[in-house]
Amino acid sequence: MFKKTEDKRLNINGEDYPYTLRRKRYAKYVRLTIEHDGALMVTAPVTYPVFLVKRFLLSRARWLVKNLTKVKNNPNIFSFKHSESQIKEYKKQTRTFVLDRLNYYNQYYNLEFKRVAIRNQKSRWGSCSSQKNLNFNYRLCLLPSDIAEYIIVHELCHLQEMNHSVKFWRLVEKTIPDYKFRQKRLKKI
Ligand SMILES: [Zn+2]
Structure with missing residues (x-):
């Protein structure tokens, strides 16, 4: 069950990357996923401090930038937003x-x-x-x-x-x- 969702920003080389932080009660470690629409989702245990989440994300910065660019350049049918x-x-x-x-x-x-x-x-x-x-x-x-x-x-x-x-x-x-x-x-x- 998701306990709490927080909207956050990550700064990589002067560029702002918004991400959503989900606090999951039974999560054992931090998990990072890129959704089909290019949204960044981070799952973390309830008590895990934000500065450690950021440190984890920064350690994945290269991977992150590379894959986000890939998703944005190749939009698929699931990435279109419909009203x-x-x-x-x-x-x-x-x-x-x-x-x-x-x-x-x-x-x-x-x-x-x-x-x-x-x-x-x-x-x-x-x-x-x-x-x-x-x-x-x-x-x-x-x-x-x-x-x-x-x-x-x-x-x-x-x-x-x-x-x-x-x-x-x-x-x-x-x-x-x-x-x-x-x-x-x-x-x-
Ligand atoms: Zn089947």
């Missing part, structure tokens, strides 16, 4: 598309699922829970539709195979014979 109303509209479009495609492909698979949720996920396109709920990223409607269909079938097949075994891929292949090609294109988005 509340855009997200609402995309969610609606994605939901219609997902339900339609699920119905279509499930004529073949005939699998049982419960809830279908469209979410604002930071890095995942979809997931399937052991309770047979399907989740999809609201950005799905922004993808080429054949790639979005591959994601939908992928999650649908997880209802039967909760893994990425040969059996799972055979199942996907039944309705998406060129899934490898679509997967390759998705990785570049």
Whole structure:
């Protein structure tokens, strides 16, 4: 559980780098991550002093500057900021598309699922829970539709195979014979 979030700034060679400090009750050490949108996130134990957090960050300054520049020069689909109303509209479009495609492909698979949720996920396109709920990223409607269909079938097949075994891929292949090609294109988005 996150106890507290603090906004901080780090100065590297005269340049200001804002970062968010999350105080995590059960954290054992300081962790540094760069989000998809280039935001800097630092997780630290509750009592860890700020000056030590800064010292840690400065010891990673070279790595930090290099990777932040990389993220900023190669924005991906997850780094675009959408307004509340855009997200609402995309969610609606994605939901219609997902339900339609699920119905279509499930004529073949005939699998049982419960809830279908469209979410604002930071890095995942979809997931399937052991309770047979399907989740999809609201950005799905922004993808080429054949790639979005591959994601939908992928999650649908997880209802039967909760893994990425040969059996799972055979199942996907039944309705998406060129899934490898679509997967390759998705990785570049
Ligand atoms: Zn999967």
